[in-house]
Amino acid sequence: MTSSHPRPTSIRIFLADGTPEGLRIVEKSNWTGRAVVANRSQLEGAMKRSEMAQPGVYVLTGQTEEGAAKLYVGEADSLGDRIKQHVSGKEFWTRAIAFTSTNEGLNKANVRYLESRLLSMAKTANQWAVDNTAYPSAPPLNEADRADAEWFLAEMLVIFPLLGIDAFEAASxxxxxxxxxxxxxxxxxxxxxxxxxxxxxxxxxxxxxxxxxxxxxxxxxxxxxxxxxxxxxxxxxxxxxxxxxxxxxxxxxxxxxxxxxxxxxxxxxxxxxxxxxxxxxxxxxxxxxxxxxxx
Incomplete structure (x- = not known):
């Protein structure tokens, strides 16, 4: 379970190309995670960053044909390679948010767990349309690894709303x-x-x-x-x-x-x-x- 008790914290958003809507790097105090945020038109610059060669979990956001918010959640051994596949494979999305670890603390089991948890939360909240057709079960993790993954997830959930994504929080x-x-x-x-x-x-x-x-x-x-x-x-x-x-x-x-x-x-x-x-x-x-x- 992620924590429901908010606490004061500091979040740094680095504008990599100097513009508010350009390539952004998001970091949080006392957290080993990092998010790379790029619009679809900015992927070329994002792919040059070292974070995109690492394993992680990502979210693609856009709209349905009716104009409703829509997302796709995925995981990858190499974030950049996987997101590039979605350029021709998926049309709806306009922005990608990729999360990885700055200390190589995420492995395949970790990112599969995070993907599963995010999909489960988005389905339960039912606030956004979800493009995923499959909802994989979380892989078995030992108690310590599961606690670490839940901590990483809790920090991600603090960052998502700052990026205009409220798909993972139930209205209730x-x-x-x-x-x-x-x-x-x-x-x-x-x-x-x-x-x-x-x-x-x-x-x-x-x-x-x-x-x-x-x-x-x-x-x-x-x-x-x-x-x-x-x-x-x-x-x-x-x-x-x-x-x-x-x-x-x-x-x-x-x-x-x-x-x-x-x-x-x-x-x-x-x-x-x-x-x-x-x-x-x-x-x-x-x-x-x-x-x-x-x-």
Missing amino acids: SQAAASSSEPVEPPLTLYLNERGAEGTGREVADGFVVLKGSLARVEETLSIHDYMREQRQLLQARGVLAPQNGKLIFTQDFRFSSPSTAAGVLVGGSANGRLAWKDADGKTLKAIQDERLSDV
Whole structure:
């Protein structure tokens, strides 16, 4: 199990070619791991780095045809050689993140274990579409090696969100604690509009709709294509399922904003800051304004 208790740390992102969106090298204090981050168009420069000749685990990220976030997880004895194979083999991805060790501490069993764990976490979280068709079981490791691999994984999971990747964290884990008020119970918000009945919570990078929320089946004539595609995709992945003339959320699911969450529930455009309210009827907008007024 990875640690659920965040702690202060330092992360260094080196811009290898001097531009924010260029080739990046990510390191973390007191960690032997290193990440090489490169867009598809920058692979030539990335392949020249020594890290790419080492064993490791990698993630390819991009979008589905509908515009939803999508990823592929893999492992390799030589990261560069394996990722080059995906240039012609996979079309969806636009960025590669390769993790290796600076002290040659990762062997074949380690990287296969990390690949298996990441795939399992992405499948359980069900936040991103996953391009992998196979989900290999983790190889047997002795107790010490498994502990080391889990420690390496925990550090990777700190870095992923900094790169805009939240595929490995279940929405329920974020909804269980409020990032804005860590000493108070999370504030549950409610939506009751146009036949939709939802419960949700603010999280650091979006808004989580809780399991059991009911979305409207019907969609407004003015619904944006993006919102329609979101609803279709969630139904295809089983996040939304038919129930008594409604669509029920079968799991907690994280959206990029309260308005997107509200729009999926009501089947059309919605101002989430006004649609989501606490038990007393106070809107999310009023709650957020009050927080700022106390600062």
